[in-house]
Every structure is written in structure tokens, then in C-alpha cells.
Amino acid sequence: MLSAFATQFHRLLDRIDAGLAHGSLSATLPDGRARLLGGRAPGPAAVVDLRSWRALLRLATGGSAGWYVAWSKGEWASPDPTALFELFMRNSRKLGGTARSGGLLRMLRKFRNGLRHNSRSGSRKNIEFHYDLGNDFYRLWLDPGLTYSSAIFDEPEQSLEAAQATKIAAMLNRLGIEPGGTVLEIGCGWGSFAEAAARRGLTVHAITLSSEQERAVAERIATAGLTGVTVSRTDYRDVAGQYDAVASIEMVEAVGQEYWPAYLAAIARALKTGGRAAIQYIAIDDAIFEAYAANVDFIQRFIFPGGMLLSESRFRALAEAHGLEWRDHRSCGLHYAETLRRWRLAFDAAVAAGKLPARFDQHFIDLWRYYLMYCEGGFRGQGIDVAQITLVKRV
Known part of the structure; x- marks a missing residue:
């Protein structure tokens, strides 16, 4: 037919x-x-x-x-x-x-995806869908520091672990605070940034919605014998108190366009006057953002429910409307393509060695291999980008 x-x-x-x-x-x-x-x-x-x-x-x-x-x-x-x-x-x-x-099917998919929006309860479900697959799973193919975001490579042959350390150092340097300063980390992953900040003498409140990550960060900090780090399952909208600085590494993509104002308002509230926020985010070309936002793509349907890449111009305008000055933009898209390639090679090696937990069947393995290739190709095609930015709370 x-x-x-x-x-x-x-x-x-x-x-x-x-x-x-x-x-x-x-x-x-x-x-x-x-x-x-x-x-x-x-x-x-x-x-x-x-x-x-x-x-x-x-x-x-x-x-x-x-x-x-x-x-x-x-x-x-x-x-x-x-x-x-x-x-x-x-x-x-x-x-x-x-x-x-397009057409009716697109409308139906948008409606269904809208049911997975990032309210407080919805955010927990969406984060659990992706990040609570188990620390044993991610440990097989991320770098030893368990950093699940783009690295920055000083040279092509640099190890992934070293490139991740370069990225974390760049984020810490943006904060401009001395030992003893306080940092809120929104979306702490498995604790690589929090550990590095603690080693610089900073006091860190690390927040996540993933129970797996919360447990891993607490164990990591205890094993390292560090003090000054607290980790909690806290929604960014519920953070109380003020800090000298805020860091957020590739968390805003899980917020969704509807909640960008709430995310930026939370950063503005958390920062002391003159304080700095270091943000690493993934953005899609502004020229295709509206078409992207009107659809439900592969990532949103199968990998990150509730996710949304940024429109840099829209997000910047919102940041400035919340009293946050936009400074020192650095684009690193091709670094993410290389990071993804390294992850895929490590993932394939773990699969070939039979190291994945038995609960992950061939369908799951194929889905995740496709996901890693899809993202790598997107960054190599330069229609999506990863960048670091410093936001300064105006006096």
C-alpha cells in the first residue's frame, strides 16, 4: 500500500x-x-x-x-x-x-507533552525519568568524576577527566569569590562541581531533584573528607536565603520555557547585590527556535520529558528584566560534540563488555546509543550550542 x-x-x-x-x-x-x-x-x-x-x-x-x-x-x-x-x-x-x-498529530503530541510540564511535582517525575536510572549505569561511561555536561578541551588529546576539570575551573573562576564565600548550585549532578568548590574553600549548598544524585553527592563529599557542602532534594523555586554566588551547569534545559522567568527570579533572589551567577546552558539557533518549540522532538519524547533548549535572545532578555547583567559569553559547541563522542565510545565499550545492569535491554541500549549520536551530530552541525555566561545582580 x-x-x-x-x-x-x-x-x-x-x-x-x-x-x-x-x-x-x-x-x-x-x-x-x-x-x-x-x-x-x-x-x-x-x-x-x-x-x-x-x-x-x-x-x-x-x-x-x-x-x-x-x-x-x-x-x-x-x-x-x-x-x-x-x-x-x-x-x-x-x-x-x-x-x-505538523497538523493534528503535532497538536496532539504538544498536548501530551504539555502534561509533563515542570511544575514542582512534574519536575520531580521528569528528573527521575532520566537521572534515576541508577548511579551504576552512569558510572560506566561518564568520566571518573561523573560529570554529565560538556567538557572544555584545552587540546585535542586531553583526557575527558582533565577536560571536565577545565570546565569546572572555568565556572568557578566566573564566580569571583574568595575562600569562605557561599555558593548555591542549582542542579548539582553527582557532585563534581561541589567537590571542586569545597576544595577551594567555598561553602556550597547543592540542590537536586534526583534521589540517586542526592545520595551520591553526600557519599562523595564524606569519602573525600570535605566540609562545607550540604546537599538536598530541593526545587530551585523553594530556595531560601542569599548567597555570594550561584552556579548552574546544564540544568536550565530541564526547566522549560514556561518556567524560565521563575528560574531567573530564583537566581536573582538567591544572589546578594553584586553577586555573580555562572550558567552553562544549551541553546538552539534563534532562527529555528519557534519551529522547534512548536513541536515535540526526539529528545523531549524519549529522553528528557519536559526539556527545552534555550533561545539565547529570549533568555537573555528575561535575565536582564530580572536585574541580571549578561557578561562574558563563551561558546563551546564543538567541545560538546567531542564530549559526546567520548561518552559514546565508553558506552559502547561497556555494552560490549557486558557491564550494563541486566535491567537494561537491547531496546534501551539502542535508544541511548541513538541519543548520543543524535546529540553529537546536532552540535557538529552547529544548530545547537553550549555556552557559559556570567550574570551579575545589579546594585
């Missing part, structure tokens, strides 16, 4: 071809034909074996989430999916809505 719609599918391929201003896509089609899409200017060279027309139907009706479903069902394959994701992100402006869902 699907073959009867082959002409329509070729029209979709024509639209993709027209949208590929940089790079190329060599596709083998279900009817046996081969097509080269793009190829007009240098860029990523992707290869796809399109085994069923149903894959394009899923792409047209489900966007990136539908494309993942098609991959999971064997309806398309590629020797290097990362190159394909890079290609689509590199050309995202010109492709426009070609690879995004």
Missing part, C-alpha cells in the same frame, strides 16, 4: 534535496533506486539505506521522534547516523519544517 504513495515520498525527498545547501545525502531507496540529495557545496556526507517508505511517512508525521521510531524498527539504516544528524542540523534553517511534524 505504501508503494502506491511512492510519488509523494519522492516529492518529500525533492524538498529535502532543495533544503540541503551544504553537504550531501546518498540514499538507497526501497524501490532499488539511488538518489543523491544536495551535493552543491561542501559539508557532511551522509549515507542512508531507506528500507521502507514507511520511514519517510514517520518523518513527515512525527519529525525527529518519528525518524527515531523508523530507525528502531529497521526501516532505515546508516553506517554513520551521526553524519546524517549533522547534515540535517547544518541545513536546518533552509530545510525549515520539512523534517518536522
